[in-house]
Amino acid sequence: MKKTNIILLVVIAVAIGVIVTMVGDFSTYETFATAREKEGKEFHVIGKLDTLKAMSYDPAKDANLFSFYVHDKTGESHKVVFYGAKPTDFEKAESIVLTGKMEGSEFHCSKILMKCPSKYKDDQVAVSNKQI
């Protein structure tokens, strides 16, 4: 067998090994209900901000505590706790991808990814009646 072939085989083996270990890292998209079943493990939950319930961020009390309510895909609404400052334009987000885990009835998330109506832009026509 040629050395090049041996090396190629080794490389392929390494690549497969790397990919297999990587797949173990991959997470899944869950709902609150399925995340609760596996409490303590980290998941991604896609949802919408529940605008009926108030969000709270009071830096005077704690600058690293932001809580709000989110509907997941099934419509279930839960309190979400984020340890950090309230992200900019949070209210504008069309949907939210949360990374974190269920703790009791609360979802504790370490990362929030917001999907805005159009990334970098706002796509509604802004019309004013004021004359310049």
Place this chain on the structure above:
Amino acid sequence: MKFVGEHLLPGQLGHFFAILAFVASMVATVAYYNVVKGKEPLIRDSWKRLARWSFIIQSAAVIGVFTCLYFILYNHYFEYKYAWRNTSRDLPIQYLLSSLWSDQEGSFLLWSIWNSILGIFLIRTSKNWEAPVMTIFSLAQLIMASMLLGIFILGYKVGSNPFMLLREAPENQLAPIFQTADYMQHIHDGNGLNVTLQNYWMVIHPPVLFLGFASMIIPFAFAFAGLWTKDYTGWVKPVQPWGLFAIMMLGTGIMMGAAWAYESLNFGGYWAWDPVENASLVPWLTMVAGVHTLLAYKATGHSLKSTFFFFFISYVLILYSSFLTKSGVLGDTSVHSFTDMGMSAQLLISMLVFTVPAIALLIVRRKEIPSVKKEENSYSREFWLFVGSLILLIAAIQITFTTSIPVWNKLLSLTGLKSAFNMNDIAPPSDSIFHYNKIQIWIAIVLGVLTAIVQFMRYKDTPRGEITKKLLVPTIVTILLTALVAWKGTITYDKYGAGFLTAIYLMLFASIYAIVGNFFYIFSGLKGKLKNAGASVAHIGFGMVLLGVLISSAKMEVISLDRMKMLGDGIFTKESKQNPRENIMLPKDVPVEMGDYHVTYTGDSVAQGDPKTYYVVHYEKKDKQTGKALERFTLYPDAFVNKKENALSSNPASRHYLTKDIFTYVSAAPNRDEAAQADTTPYVTHEMKQGDSVFFSKGFIVLKGLNTKPESRNYIPQNGDLAVGAELEVYTQTDDHFKLQPIYFIRDSSYQYSVEDTLAPLGLNVRFSKIMPAENKIELKVKEAAGFNDYIVMKALIFPYINVLWLGIIITVIGTAMSIYQKVRRR
């Protein structure tokens, strides 16, 4: 309907140019193809003339499209959707260019311009390779031009026209406002450019990055031309400087993006393994691999097939990255990708148009590609160049595999596997940065060591003992330096355990080894001839990049830790581990200890004509023993404040040192207006005569007299008004002196009004509520706003030795440029 106030000419002209570019590049493609396939020299010559002219015409047309679009943006013609979406009247002129390429059409346009320029350059320089290479170029331009067409073919939308009018946009066609002829009367301003893109890096980063993208097609085109015309080896020589050029430009472009991310800090540093970043890094890795296998081929005849493969795959990966960022497929996983414009299929086709023929041809003709029968010697340079390239390939595979998670999801559901196995969508790893780091760090270690050693090997075979002899000194020096850095630098990054810390130390060694090894090679291998040292210089730079990345990430430190709250929670509770507490509240004028500094927020300021609010933050470093101030400076982090939603869009301010950068970043600030409205302190009523005074917490108010012809900002007299102003003087404890004039008036002889006057610095509101002529008194209502607590929530970070990274990049670029110069001169 005839619409009023529109400027249609620039748009029509622009669209004409877009179509012209499409047609001309089609002609160029066909004509160049015929030059390659033609037999008769005379016919070939006439095809060639046609081809050249059409390519030049398409280049001019592309420039025409650009000019028209810029003209529209410059003149604020908001009837065009592009101008309306991406600009506004208050946008500073230097950012017009960034808004031009902030949207998809603009980025295609930029790419297309670079393709044209590179194409014209190649027409002039590539001699007998012109025809096949330019066939590929013209085809690329044909596809680029199709992206800007915006016409419907068989009910399928081809391209997106940047000159679309706002009223023609599908989402707006039914809107009532566009049913009126004078709708332009109501559209005064555009949407504006996203504030994070209003940064000088965003003016320069996209052009450089797209020049990198565009130049990646040159190695592809040459390699393809070689396979196509069955001249399997002739293309190697002209392509070498272009391969280096592509690495240099793409690398610079990527790192300029990193510099932008670093400075705007919205992504937490210069590199976040975001899919969009990864997608452009991967082709760079494979192109670097290709350039190295090309070297091996030129010296020994080995590795030609892998060079073909790497050059092909690099451009394919560029197209793949363009597909990922522009098709909207990354929506759930990336913070900065575009949304879908309904062009996914077109993007996919454009990728396959290049991929399928290239790979197919490579497979079909693989036997005809010359190769050396004899095996590489394990003590030869070419062998290790090949191994290094494979390592780079593994890096590329790993990054691509995870970055493509959304694509896997699409594929799984398209093929029906997802429903067959009842699978959920796969999500990216929850700790994605560590996911990449823990694999890439090993690759970086191997690459660093290879970079240090391989130069010392000879092609074909190296005498045993020579390597050991030559490497002895650099290795000892490296071990000493590593020990020194490890001892002085105290790297104790134990967040991910001892195993990862070991890897960090190994990488420290590997990156220093790369620097030292190549430094020594300039003297021992090249006898100090700097002229030929391009590669060594570039490798030194690369080693510094590795070192800078390692140290700045491992020793990055958040100093704005909220320690008070940490104690409050208890240090060892589950919660304290989850909550990194990286934000801290700074009440106004109260110094807070942060790392080595005492930090005080002293207020904010706004300037006329500048939409940003600046927050004033003083830093002071004191000597621990004597309490003497060692260092004082002030940072002004700023933010665009959206009053309505109280949304902040912050920009950090930083203090740069040679060995570290200190960043300060405002993550939240109170909403003044809301606070004022929410204030429910009652007014206190006072009856006063002239000369009377009233006390309040910070001083007293004196009624000086009454003014029967009062005027103020908030009151404009009308005929028939009966108005009286109370002339008040306010004296404070600090001997400040202010004037106030609340007004009371009767309009239309029946309605009573009271115009309040306020003194913002003291939080004083005074109303003139009643006149009592009988007693010769007036009634004042006075309110002191509840002490408004001004504060900011901020985050402060220290990035140590980040300059090693930036310097490393500059040195890499210089080294690569030296190599290019050397290769071009030798030709």
